[in-house]
Amino acid sequence: MSNYNSFSLKNKMKNKKLAYLYLIITFCAWGSLYVVGKFVMGKVPVFMISSVRYIIAGIILFFIMKKMKPKKIEKQDYKYIFLIGFVGYFIATVAQLIGVKFSNASLASLVNSVNPIAIMLFAAIILKEKLTLKKVICIILAVVGVHTIIGGSNESGELIGILISLFAVISWSIVSVIVRRVTQKYDPIQITTYGIIIAAISTLPFSIGEFVITPNIQIDWTVVISLIYIGVVCTALAHFTWNKSLSMIEAGSCSLFYPIQPMMSVFLGWLFLGESININFVIGAGLIIVGVLISVIHNKDVEVDNKIQTKIQ
Template sequence: MKNKKMAYLYLIITFCAWGSLYVVGKFVMGKVPVLMISSVRYIIAGIILFFIMKHTKTKKIEKQDYKYVFLIGFIGYFIATVAQLIGVKFSNASLASLVNSVNPITIMLFAAIILKEKLTLKKIICIILAIVGVHTIIGGSNESGQVIGILISLFAVISWSLISVIVRRVTQKYDPIQITTYGIIIAAVSTLPFSIGEFIITPNIHLDWTVVLSLIYIGVVCTALAHFLWNKSLSMIEAGDCSLFYPVQPMMSVFLGWMFLGENINVNFVIGAILIIGGVVFSVIGKKEEIVKSETKE
């Protein structure tokens, strides 16, 4: 019971951190180029996680698994995350975070296709709710830029979900913190050349103390700490229980976006939020019921 309580605390911190990323990222992107943010984020997180990994007992990654580690770093942490930040830039923190809350459901789809996991009626209902929710949000956007931002965010969700299924398979063999660390280092190396080029061609970059503190926060809290606590939580309780906390992320983004960025919440946003978050919660409850029934039969 004590382990569960600690895991729940870790999860609340994790999703609050990930939720705040959308708001802090939106603020920083008004002064610093997107790829430069990603590069600094991964360099900071990579250094921190590397030292954590050094104090963790891990096994050497076999050659045939190098390709999976590369895909996790390049597509998951580089491509998907940059698309996520661009999505925030063209829409707003609340919209991008809500679209991102579809992740658990898209992961179910890829898990069914790649890992041959059973796709139940409840899971299908959740997927429909998520699709309708996203459509409602897009339909409520009057600005074409917001629609572009949401579509880019959806691309980020699909990429991240696909990689998450690969991560799930690989972490059955290796320590999650080990895979995360190597993936982030690959992302840092992939991002650095682009960020340097972006830095050279961008005329107005404002690096005041608020931007520097924000970048440090993104690297330490939103990336290194959040990934570490997420992996720690997965090692302590079931993944389905961890997924239950996903709705904390968009709710935190909505709250912080309203408080610090002055973002408005319209009717379509609220309806879309209810559908998406309702689908996620329903999927987790359905999974927990299946586990209970299975344990009862045994």
């Protein structure tokens, strides 16, 4: 029994390390989405960007999924697939892009870093994952951090962008918890593919409407390359690695890697878009990141306790 527990523990640790690698890839990709998306939205409307990214990602993932031949989705699970595709990949993602458009890449990405707290909260409610005192402290720090950011906004348009970004955070967090549940039953690439196809179908009518009514849409080689990058890296790859991570470890643990995203966005926003950072941004970021670090320390404590208990057994 002791050898079996030791093997099981090693296997779990190996899965966690692999999941952590997937999460780093995910949030580096999503961090770059804010900057590339901000550039493209200066030339192409929001729904057109979403439609193109999902069509590109959907085609790539569909052919990969077909080769894997996953099992058929059961009828009672159709509703979950629809919620993932429509609410998560369509509604939340479009809201995210609109939030970037009304604020800036760094600010919208920082607001999005509240996701770890929101996911922990919904995971506790829906999946019955433990919501400890440390997690509650993290939630409070995140709320104060976001309030600091909003309090530092001088323009009404920027405030609107922040509020839309917060709506995207709540929607995405709920869907992430649902993904955690269904990926225990189905292959993550299968869930990702079906969800993205639903998002592509949902976005297409709005995209066509934008194309008809929007003048001066600029399509050049930089836009084409940016859209391909968004479709392949920020959508197909990042959504798969996120869903894969959720299938391997708890939703709350996955969410702890969100700080990588704003760090990447801030760096790339400064490097390519010339965006500046004010004192409110720094204070808000500090509060949110401290909250996440407390969560990480809590997660490590749990792992150590599990190791000790296994050795005793």
